[in-house]
Amino acid sequence: MGMDEMLSIRDAFLISAIVDEQRASREFLMDFAERPKQPSNAQRLEQLLSDAFRDPSARPDMKRCDQAINMLFDIIDMIPKPYRAQPFAVISYIMWWMGQEGAIAAAISALAIDDRCSLAAIVCSAVERHIGPAWTSET
Structure with missing residues (x-):
């Protein structure tokens, strides 16, 4: 239900599924879910998604x-x-x-x-x- 109220929770869950823990730590995901508009969090999420999309070696687990x-x-x-x-x-x-x-x-x-x-x-x-x-x- 939180995903419906705060899309940052949805996005943190999504990143946790497609990006490994070394690149997207639990601490980052929790901080992003809480403060998605903080510039460093928003930039980091964008970079993680971009890297995962563009890197042919970024295969899903x-x-x-x-x-x-x-x-x-x-x-x-x-x-x-x-x-x-x-x-x-x-x-x-x-x-x-x-x-x-x-x-x-x-x-x-x-x-x-x-x-x-x-x-x-x-x-x-x-x-x-x-x-x-x-x-x-x-x-």
Whole structure:
């Protein structure tokens, strides 16, 4: 439910799934979730996402990503429908990141709940345009 109230919580969860702990420490993630508009936090998050997207050696940790997806599905099962958009959006992003076909279905689930869910819209657009992280064959 916090993801719906503060997108920084969503973004911290997302980064924790796709970036290793050496580059995105627990301390940074907690600080970002609490103070996302602090310039150093915002810049660091942007840099982490950019590096992960552009670096062909930045392959996903499939086990970590699968655990995050499973955790989010468990959360979705426990919360009221209006709060499910952001968890579905994070699932869609992680699946897109992993190159899984379920990304678009999760993004559409998020958009069906909240048609203004920007993360889900970004994933839909990326999938439609065959845009993926550098480690995939999508360009």
